[in-house]
Amino acid sequence: MDSILPHDTAGWRLCLAADLLRDTGATVAHQVDSSNAFVLSTAFARQFGHRAPNTDASTSGIDFENVSESDLRSINLLGAMLYHGVNTEAGVVMRMSSVPRTAANSLGAEFAQGHEPGSLRPSEAREFLSQLSDADWGRHVPRGSDLAGSDLRDLWQVHSGSTADPGARSAIRTAEQPRSGSS
Numbered sequence: 001m002d003s004i005l006p007h008d009t010a011g012w013r014l015c016l017a018a019d020l021l022r023d024t025g026a027t028v029a030h031q032v033d034s035s036n037a038f039v040l041s042t043a044f045a046r047q048f049g050h051r052a053p054n055t056d057a058s059t060s061g062i063d064f065e066n067v068s069e070s071d072l073r074s075i076n077l078l079g080a081m082l083y084h085g086v087n088t089e090a091g092v093v094m095r096m097s098s099v100p101r102t103a104a105n106s107l108g109a110e111f112a113q114g115h116e117p118g119s120l121r122p123s124e125a126r127e128f129l130s131q132l133s134d135a136d137w138g139r140h141v142p143r144g145s146d147l148a149g150s151d152l153r154d155l156w157q158v159h160s161g162s163t164a165d166p167g168a169r170s171a172i173r174t175a176e177q178p179r180s181g182s183s
Contacts, residue, residue: 073118088112090120097125098160103140103152110140129156 067075077089084095090108099107111128112120137156138149147155156162 070117089117093120093122093125094129096122097129098156099129100152100155100159102142102145103137106140126160126162129160130162 073089077092080092081087081089084092084104085101086092086095086104086108088105088108090112091105092108094104094108094111095101107129108120108125111125132153134149134153136149137153141147141149141152
C-alpha cells in the first residue's frame with residue numbers, strides 16, 4: 001500500500017480508526033494520533049475503498065455520498081456564483097459572456113429555457129445575446145434604472161468586445177462616469 005501515513009503505523013492507525021467508527025461513531029483523528037483529519041480520511045479511503053464517515057474532516061455536515069447530482073452541481077457552482085455576484089448557473093454563464101451583473105440572472109433564466117441543466121455554454125449564450133432586440137434587452141433592465149434596452153445591449157457589446165464602434169464605447173464611458181453633483 002502506498003500510504004501517506006508512516007508505513008510502520010499506518011495500518012494500525014487505520015484499523016483502530018475503523019474499530020472506533022464501527023463501535024462508537026466517534027470522531028477519531030485525534031484518538032489515533034493523526035494530526036490532520038484530511039490525511040487520515042485519505043489514508044482510510046485508500047485502505048478501505050471509501051472515506052471514513054466521521055473523521056473530523058470538514059464536510060459542513062453534508063453527506064456527499066448521498067447528495068443528488070443536481071444538488072452536487074449547485075454546491076460546486078457556489079464559488080462561481082459568489083465570484084460573479086449571481087445566484088444561478090445560468091447567471092454564471094451570462095456573466096462569463098460579459099452580461100452586466102444586474103441583468104445576468106434574468107437573461108440567464110430566459111436563455112436556460114429549453115436547455116438541460118448543465119448544458120449551458122457561454123458560446124451559445126453569446127449567440128443568444130447577439131440575436132436579442134432592444135426590446136428583448138429592455139425586459140431585463142432593472143426596475144428604476146435610467147438605462148434603456150439599447151443601453152444594456154451596448155454595455156454588453158463593449159464589455160464582450162463584440163463592437164468595433166468607438167462611438168458606442170465613448171458613450172458607455174460617459175454613461176458610466178459619475179454625474180456632476182452626485183456622490
